[in-house]
Amino acid sequence: MTDFDVRPVAEAERRATMDLLGRSLHTNRISDESWAQYGDSWPAAHKFGAFDGDTPIGIASSYDTEIAVPGGAVLPLGAVDGVGVRADRTRRGVLTAMMATQLADFAARGIPLAALHASEPTIYGRFGYGSATLGKTVWLPRPAARLHERVPVGGDVRMLTPEEAVKEIPGLYHRIGLHRAGMIGRPAEWWPIAHDRLTGPAGSHVVAVHSGPGGDDGYVVYDTVDRRTLDSPDEGAVLKVRELQTADPVAHAALWRFLLSIDLVSGVRSRYRPVDEPLAAMLADHRDARTTDVEDDLWLRLVDVATALAARTYRAADPVVLAVTDGRLPANTGHYEVTADGARRTDAAADLALDADTLGMLYLGQWSATALAQAGRIEVRNPGAVASADELFTTIAAPWCGTYF
Template sequence: MTDHDIRVLDDSQYRTAHTLFRGTLHHPPAPDDTWKLAQESYEEGRALGAFADGEMVGTVQSFPSHLAVPGGGVVQHGAVSRVGVRADWTRRGVLSALQRAQLRNMRSTGDVVATLRASETAIYGRYGYGVATRYRSLTIDRRRAAPRTRPVGRVRLVESEVGERIARELFDDLSPRRPGTISRWPAWWSLNFRRSTAEDNYRMAVRSASPGAPDDGYVVFKVVPRDYGSSDSKPTTLAVTDLWARTAEAWADLWLFVLGIDLVEKITAHGRPLDEPVPWLLGDRRACQVADEDDETWLRLLDVPAALAARTYRPAEPVVIGVRDTYLPDNAGSYRIAPDGVTRVDDAPELVLDVDVLASTYLGDVSFTTLAETRRLDVVDPAALERADALFAVPQAPWCGTYF
């Protein structure tokens, strides 16, 4: 018997949940105009509350989305957010109860995977979430950069309202090309994109191969100018906040565009893919400092058989992996993975791992060999590591690129 119970929230309880969550991040309640936008992001059946003594003391939520997996497929995905337990109720098992209910709830609605961004790395592994994508930050000294090449297409500045429409259309088309990317739900655009681009100094530029050709990429950026009246003023800095392109030509043209903007001294780009080849565009590659490689996506495989079947595998001999899952025990068992598909088997596993460790391999971010070296999995047959690495290998680093 616990001293709290978990319930699915209805729309009369969303604002209380929102205020509770903000309080756990030490923010005051949202003002009415912000709440109006946030309200739209509450989806029926996807917000849960923990109740004790007749009050809400904890909450979790998820947004409906899709996640791109290796091979070009997408799976139904719950983007977990607004996780918080009131400070006077922490460390009494409230989050664990919410997680248990939420994992089952998402799986029952057909979500194959869930992802989140972790405020602290110690929290989510126990619930089966593993780091599945990472990102990094770039800082470029623009005056030293000396790009090696010139644009081949046309980049034009657009106003924010037109820009949002173009970005939404392009994003849905462009993003699933890279495993780890997720679809952005309608309220993401109004809460995250529209709110930031409505601020002063945000600009957006769109690229096409030639004037009048279809748009094939966009960049959103913000410039903070130097305060020339101050003796210790910071350099004029351009921050790239969202950049997506269909082709390598479009990608290079968008970077060349921001590199070419006058009176900018520093360019920053946070949360970019690990394999984005910006330094190779530059005449002086040391003008680009790469920093802050960090965990991005924490992934939870809710339906292991469906998730394994949704991605493709590279040519290699099959491997049998054994999966442990305490929170969703239906997932536990042996899976034979081969280029022509995945089957559940009774065979003895060659590698045995917890579901959070499998999540880290799922999009190809880390190899089985690395995880074995760091003692994160049990190796029954050492020869299986090479086969598993070959099967799960991906040509591009997985990356999400959408903060929520």
């Protein structure tokens, strides 16, 4: 017997469910003023709550957007942006029931992929989500770090006022486009919190934009942490890069050159950068680009395995048949032939067997089949197929999300 029901959140229940999420994540309750300003970015649509009578005890929220997959196709995505269970009701199946409802809803609405960022990496594998992109944290000490003389130079960097940034950055993000697998669209409800960090009472973010021959083509958002203390009055500030977005190598170099030119700074720190961002190669001294962490970024769930596998491209290699087991969405369980020309269901014998969460790790190209087989996540039935799967699924640019939600 369960003592709760899972159902869509009604319009009148939006604020109570947001407060519930805030409590489960140990943030403060939202003030009346903030709710008046940002409540619209927590719409009732695509939210499922667990209710004990009329009282919410759990929330699983998502919004509809899109994601780029290898080869450049863009697919509908359910972006899971808020999950929490009231602390006195955890470990009794509330999350499990909400996830089941949410996944069934994605499947019923024809959304082939779902994704999230995990507060704890042990939570979501059981629901078929796999760690699909990694992000690195880099530290560039100042004034030591400077660009190599051969790094391209071009265009101009200008700083925006917060009000200009609120107007210009959403359009610029859209124009830059989803140029790496794993990047996602940012719908209207994503932006208010980012805007609050620019123009809100505690807004501390600063924005600079690069313009090249074709107009604005990149931007960086950062804030500063003052490190001066009584004992070290000369310690400079640290720049914390919140995001740096561009598809253009000249703009990329110019934005880093700008960051490394700011005075009274003891270092630049940037989290969740693409693992293959060539910062070490861009610096005069390789060792001034210090990777201090590599962590899981986007977690991906193939809701419709056939559609998702067919939508991405593959590199040339011998075909491989995957046996996929999906305990949560059993319609996905089956065999899929992956070839250089595409992927489809098949009755042929399987070369490699894997669960839905491992397929989420393989899909964008972040993890090789070899690594996943070594880790015991892929069962190898035909040893020759591992190298073929490596070749088929690999991508030249590492996948990267670049959007926190």
